[in-house]
Amino acid sequence: MKQNRYIIFLSLMLIFAFTGCEDFLDVNVSKDSPTTITVDQALPTATFYAAQQIYDHAEYSVYLSQALTTASKSQTGSYAYSGGWEFLSMNRHPQWRRHFYDLGANINEMIYAAEKIDSRNFILIGRTIMLQSTMLTTDAFGEMPRSNAYTSTSPTYDSQEEIYEWMFQEADELVKLFEDKDWTHNSANIPITEKMDRIYRGDLKKWGLYAKALRARLWLRKLPNWENNPEVCRKIVEMADQVLDDPDWEEPRYYYPGGTNEQNCPWGSSAPIVNAWESRGNRLASSIPTRFFAYAILGAYQIQNNVRGYALDPRADKLMTGRDFGGSTSMRWLESNIGMETSMKIINYPDLFASGGNNPYVDNKGYIAFLTDEELMFIKAEAQYWAGNKAGAYNTTYNAVIHNMERFGVVESELLGNNAK
Template identity: 25%
Template sequence: MKPLFKVLFAAALATATTGCKDFLDINDNPNVATSVTPDALLANALVTTAAIYTGGISAGSNYNSYASFAAGYWGKSGTVSGFSQERTYIYSTTYYQALWNNTYDNLNDYQQIQNLGGTTYPNHAAIARIMKVYNYLLLVDEYGDIPYTNALKGLDNTNPTYDKAADIYKDLVVQLKGAVADINTAAANDDALVVGNEDVVFGGGTTGMLRWKRFANSLRLRILLRESSTNDAALNAYVATEMNALRTDATDGFIDRDVVVQPSYTANTNQQNPFYDRYGFAAGATRAQSEYSYVMPTNYIIRQYLDNNDPRIAQLYRQGQKQDASGTTATAAYVGTDLGEGTPPQFNPGDCGCVTVGSRFLQGGTFLRSATAPTVLMLLSEHLFSKSEAEIRGLWTGTPDDALAQTDYQNGILASFVTTYRDGNTAPAAPVATNTALAGVTQYNTYMAANTSNGLVNWAAVSTTVPEEAGANAGVTPRTVSKTDKILYQKYLAENTLASVEAWDDYRRTAQPKFKRALTPNPLPNRLFYPQTEVSTNLANIPTGVTSASKIFWDVLD
């Protein structure tokens, strides 16, 4: 297991009766534990999921670091070598293989919680059931067919067979329905223990379990939308049926704020926000971590903010400097790179201060708020944009509903601004357009007012000349923008680095937006290879003929 898991596992053994600060206490020894209960396992499992998802464990082992390159958000800086697979799209069986191993390791934690649930811990087991869906969905979306039915059986089955991705998708919906039913049943069970502060996502208690049901509903929408764009008539009929069922079942609603993990991270060694610890500052350090200088924003993503008068850029990146044509002076500017370019910018301005200097994550900004900032599991903006897409395509009510779609679209942008401008020590809150006290609302209003004729921002505008697409004619000839296009575009901006894997999945599903690919003749890969660890131990069960060009079942567009 990875070091973070080892460090945090000890903390989870004593969580039932302790404060949140003890979730990151590393003084206990897990090897001496003689028994364990679900409440002692839950916090650690959730913290580990967040670290695997958000990009805070180590290189080659987390979803958002991988997807930030694939989806066009990140490029390699000129201060480091390597990143050859990101820059060439030539993947191998060892590329990000720890995603597979870490996720299955985490799934085993949730399986143990489920196995131990019984009549005493049914709420903990229901949470674990939801989080198993969350993790399995990540695996299916990056690998396709995976071990599922016969997985998580330990020594009883060390070489599990593979299930079809489409079959797993359908069962994930079943599992989410079952988890919500389990929570409702547990409410009438006098023997069921109340979830306490070991719930480092929603805080436990009755309110916490209500929010877990809403999260399950939002995950159902994510799943159904992902498989909604194929030409498979049977699958389309299934999606229509299940969308209608979700609309009927979701009496408790959907998420109304960002879903985050917050075990009370502290500015101590092995206790910091994992993304901050990797790309920001080590505990007590005054110099940034080395990986802070390894990556930088792409020219493409910088252009989207600048050309749309989007103030969020000032919360995401620190300015570099741009050399003028004479080569004698440079001015402050946002400077990116094109993934795959031979000599990407460095960060040293030189003695004359006249060279081009690249931009990096803003220290204290959205991505590197603080050592104690929470980590994201699902953004409210993602959910609202997904719901807007379902409404405008007629998936939600059977026929397109422009009014509902517009409301959710605009609130999705608003939610992104609130997330972007939220202080690192402030808990996520539901954004309300009339609540001017929320950080980000003023900037949102300014952004919308500055883009009334921009088809990528304004709901009613139908065209754009903003160079959001790569190509010689980008930004020259007006292009018609459908309402689905603008939803996906704004969703892409909202998910930058915080939820890059969702943007990557949406791109493979919809081919939107047309971000600039790496400077390589190689085609953009459609999936990851099965890891070498699996090839070495379970080769007989791995599907044959799989290449990086092989598509996940819901990926039908080029």
């Protein structure tokens, strides 16, 4: 009997040893919680977080560049950067998570899944988004893990020089692959619908042009101190023109349908907070234009009238509108990071949601632009300037400004009335 017990016990031990608990009882793998995703599931997530990442960087930058400030004097807490430059009380920055987890981890899974079925269109789009993400992240943080970020439990930091070297190589390779029909017209490519890709609806020609636009943005980093020579300037102008002059070029925009939480544009009045603690909802409702932005940049007048408007720049009353509080519709501003006086209220300052204006960015049903026509024009103008073509740089800059004014609905009479021409 004892021998039989021993044999039974030994048999059970062998079963556990060779099958493991995963296969024997299936306790490690839930059929309801798969650890892999399909390409059609991953791409909508990637494009959504690519747009969210643009917002995250812009939301920080609008305060750090001292374009906006807040009514409060507090410089601590999770929004410390909006009232000053105090970062010691902050322990999470959404841009870092966006790049390495929300985008990086999901796009790696998407590319892995696409490689298994040879659907190369998903690979091209995923790599393009990661190029954009890497560029934004290293420009904000400098050194960062890249080469072994997903292969090591203790990834090392690549130098910014190494990261830029990779980005130049990646941009060149992507441009070539988008022109390779073995990739763009591969018979195994799964058709991409608008539901999967809210930006270009799977149009690889447009994604290829966006890759070229990213390459132009990348090359601009060479000026003025890295490789500032006529040949580099010529290439940058050529890269920008290749995109702007192509009839298939379309700004990469992520449109929001409006609704609840993340269905709303991050800059809209709903101020959605995505993923709770690792995100920042916009603070336009409690923010104020700085003297630098309102007076020095927009040319705001001390005294407004109906003829000339708020400022020399006719976009001023499209970006923000007076609240008509206490009979005053003036465009008040505030020095950066000092907080408003105790006798003042936030309603004494302009409405940054521009309820009476025409700002396409602060609508709940608005859009996030990954890169604009104007940016490409300014890239071209910068290269023209350093090449010595100052007249060309002026004309390109002028056209970019007019194009931006038209985006905000500024009509020609407003331009003439403000002596902008």
